[in-house]
Amino acid sequence: MRTSIVRIGNSQGIRIPKVIIEQCHLGPDVELQVEGEKLIIRSASFPRQGWDEKFKCMAATGDDILLDGGLPSQSSWDEDEWQW
Numbered sequence: 001m002r003t004s005i006v007r008i009g010n011s012q013g014i015r016i017p018k019v020i021i022e023q024c025h026l027g028p029d030v031e032l033q034v035e036g037e038k039l040i041i042r043s044a045s046f047p048r049q050g051w052d053e054k055f056k057c058m059a060a061t062g063d064d065i066l067l068d069g070g071l072p073s074q075s076s077w078d079e080d081e082w083q084w
Contacts, residue, residue, distance in 0.1 A: 016041075 001020070005012050016026075029044035058064040 001017065003014050003016075005014055024041075025043060026041070027043050030041050031044050033040040033042070055064065
């Protein structure tokens with residue numbers, strides 16, 4: 001399929017037909033990547049999506065305890081030099 005580059009204000013863009021957007025499952029946010037002379041457009045990834053629900057499940061099952069035993073005790077430097 002061919003399309004034209006169009007002027008959008010001071011920028012330029014392309015119109016992507018609805019059929020292609022649906023076939024590629026593109027959402028409102030996309031990522032652009034250049035490889036050589038190719039422009040790759042893909043749906044934006046959200047790596048932390050769903051974390052809040054996972055944390056709630058962990059808390060409900062008691063699987064959210066610290067593994068390192070917590071913070072070390074304060075030193076004299078912490079008490080004398082550091083401004084809280």
